[in-house]
Amino acid sequence: MIxxxxxxxxxxxxxxxxxxxxxxxxxxxVSVVGPSGCGKxxxxxxxxxxxxxxxxxxxxxxxxxTGPDPRVSVAFQEPRLMPWLSVExxxxxxxxxxxxxQRRQAVSAVLAKVGLTRFAQALPKQxxxxxxxxxxxxRALVGAPKLLLLDEPFGSLDPLTRIRMQEHLIEIxxxxxxxxxxxxxxxxxxxxxxxxxxxFRGPPASLQRDLTVSxxxxxxxxxxxxxxxxxxxxxxxxxxxxxASA
Amino acid sequence: xxxLILKWLRTEPMDVGVQHQHKxxxxxQFVLPLIVPVxxxxxxxxxxxxxxxxxxxxxxPTQVLGEIYDMALSGKLAENLSISAQRVLLGFxxxxxxxxxxxxxxxxxxxxxxxxxPLLQALRTIPGLAWIxxxxxxxxxDEGSKVALIAKAAFFPTYLNFMSGIVRADRKLIEVGQVYRxxxxxxxxxxxxxxxxPFLFVGLRQSMGVAWMVVVAAExxxxxxxxxxVLLDGEMTGRPHVVMACMIxxxxxxxxxxxxxECVARRILRWQDTLAQD
Numbered sequence: 001m002i003x004x005x006x007x008x009x010x011x012x013x014x015x016x017x018x019x020x021x022x023x024x025x026x027x028x029x030v031s032v033v034g035p036s037g038c039g040k041x042x043x044x045x046x047x048x049x050x051x052x053x054x055x056x057x058x059x060x061x062x063x064x065x066t067g068p069d070p071r072v073s074v075a076f077q078e079p080r081l082m083p084w085l086s087v088e089x090x091x092x093x094x095x096x097x098x099x100x101x102q103r104r105q106a107v108s109a110v111l112a113k114v115g116l117t118r119f120a121q122a123l124p125k126q127x128x129x130x131x132x133x134x135x136x137x138x139r140a141l142v143g144a145p146k147l148l149l150l151d152e153p154f155g156s157l158d159p160l161t162r163i164r165m166q167e168h169l170i171e172i173x174x175x176x177x178x179x180x181x182x183x184x185x186x187x188x189x190x191x192x193x194x195x196x197x198x199x200f201r202g203p204p205a206s207l208q209r210d211l212t213v214s215x216x217x218x219x220x221x222x223x224x225x226x227x228x229x230x231x232x233x234x235x236x237x238x239x240x241x242x243x244a245s246a
Numbered sequence: 247x248x249x250l251i252l253k254w255l256r257t258e259p260m261d262v263g264v265q266h267q268h269k270x271x272x273x274x275q276f277v278l279p280l281i282v283p284v285x286x287x288x289x290x291x292x293x294x295x296x297x298x299x300x301x302x303x304x305x306x307p308t309q310v311l312g313e314i315y316d317m318a319l320s321g322k323l324a325e326n327l328s329i330s331a332q333r334v335l336l337g338f339x340x341x342x343x344x345x346x347x348x349x350x351x352x353x354x355x356x357x358x359x360x361x362x363x364p365l366l367q368a369l370r371t372i373p374g375l376a377w378i379x380x381x382x383x384x385x386x387x388d389e390g391s392k393v394a395l396i397a398k399a400a401f402f403p404t405y406l407n408f409m410s411g412i413v414r415a416d417r418k419l420i421e422v423g424q425v426y427r428x429x430x431x432x433x434x435x436x437x438x439x440x441x442x443x444p445f446l447f448v449g450l451r452q453s454m455g456v457a458w459m460v461v462v463a464a465e466x467x468x469x470x471x472x473x474x475x476v477l478l479d480g481e482m483t484g485r486p487h488v489v490m491a492c493m494i495x496x497x498x499x500x501x502x503x504x505x506x507x508e509c510v511a512r513r514i515l516r517w518q519d520t521l522a523q524d
Contacts, residue, residue: 048425049424049425050421050424050425068424068425068426068427070427072425073425074425076418076421076422078418080418080419080421080422082419082422082436082437082440082441083517083518083519084440084441084443084517085440085517093422093423093426093428093436094426096426096428096432096436097427123516123517124517124519125517125518125519143426
């Protein structure tokens with residue numbers, strides 16, 4: 001799947017990321033967690049082709065990623081909808097280069113999948129935060145990408161909507177969906193959704209822990225195993241606080 | 247036809263449930279703006295009636311409105327207003343057409359901006375009156391120089407606003423376009439231009455206002471028709487009520503064209519989530 005080798009990113013004298021190396025195989029969702037500003041989003045922008053690496057290489061199924069790539073899609077922290085386009089047209093934007101019939105069918109199918117068929121003609125200003133985020137997700141999924149990058153996609157939602165959206169994400173993506181690289185600062189979100197969690201520290205971003213989450217599905221947030229993993233990740237991210245409370 | 251245009255200009259379809267709200271809106275849009283002018287007219291009429299100011303300098307509102315009525319009855323108003331409006335619309339169309347093309351070019355491309363913008367900004371600072379002799383020399387005393395003067399004045403507000411709208415496009419939305427491999431013309435067409443439309447309409451309304459201001463200057467300098475010419479004639483023949491009548495006609499004409507542009511903008515920009523759209 002994704003293979004990242006000796007990846008580095010500098011902004012002038014500032015080293016934002018790397019050297020970083022890791023690979024993913026058949027995991028459905030891999031989460032990247034880490035403190036704010038550690039370089040998680042820089043990794044996402046590099047994989048999305050929005051930034052060029054200063055050194056190193058990113059490949060997807062053996063093919064290098066050197067810029068925006070039809071095999072890779074992104075759902076951002078904010079829905080980033082074009083306010084002048086209807087929900088339908090916003091989703092169509094991701095497949096603008098498809099044949100009209102194919103495009104219409106794909107948009108209609110993905111809107112049904114996220115439960116927004118009735119709102120196809122609505123403008124973004126008429127949507128709630130959760131609905132707008134679902135449109136952003138539909139736009140990211142409509143082109144049937146191999147890899148979906150999610151940049152703290154539920155970070156701006158209220159806690160209840162966030163939990164609903166997390167459950168919804170698993171349903172929407174399903175078994176047939178793309179592999180997901182989820183950038184989040186929410187440890188619980190990472191454990192609820194992921195097969196594997198990569199803990200970053202930085203800047204420059206580097207891998208602190210690579211954790212395979214083998215808890216049964218659906219994840220039970222209150223189970224002892226879940227809480228134990230959460231504590232383990234918290235210890236990585238807040239070592240001083242844990243030490244002080246001990 | 248007029249009904250169709252008005253229906254199109256209306257941003258939302260009428261709904262029985264919002265009739266009360268609509269009445270409040272009509273009040274806010276049409277009644278509130280009339281209060282201050284009516285008070286001014288009343289005070290002005292009282293001053294005139296009591297002869298507190300020399301009537302040869304300050305005619306009463308009824309004299310001024312009477313003059314407008316007479317001009318309308320004689321056909322002089324329609325004849326001269328249509329000539330002025332034609333000059334304004336031709337100059338406006340020419341000026342903003344060039345402004346939209348150059349604004350898009352300099353807004354999108356840093357190279358074109360570096361090439362053209364400093365020159366255009368330098369030209370912008372030349373006073374409008376300084377262009378008149380040149381335009382008359384180049385284009386003669388007839389319509390050409392008047393339309394060119396209006397076009398030049400209408401150019402800058404639209405150019406500046408449209409260019410700024412494109413330059414200040416939301417980077418986050420551009421990134422969405424980049425993720426989906428939009429670049430060049432497609433990026434401009436699908437993201438940069440729609441995003442800059444609110445700025446464009448601000449520029450268009452300013453250009454239209456400037457065009458009405460400049461038509462007066464153009465008609466004061468060697469015209470034999472148009473409301474500006476009638477205004478000058480009023481001054482030459484010592485009839486202040488004619489001068490004031492022409493000023494009111496200009497104000498109403500300018501306000502009308504601005505209202506049309508505002509309605510078009512409201513319709514086209516109905517996607518905006520702003521206070522003005524509530």
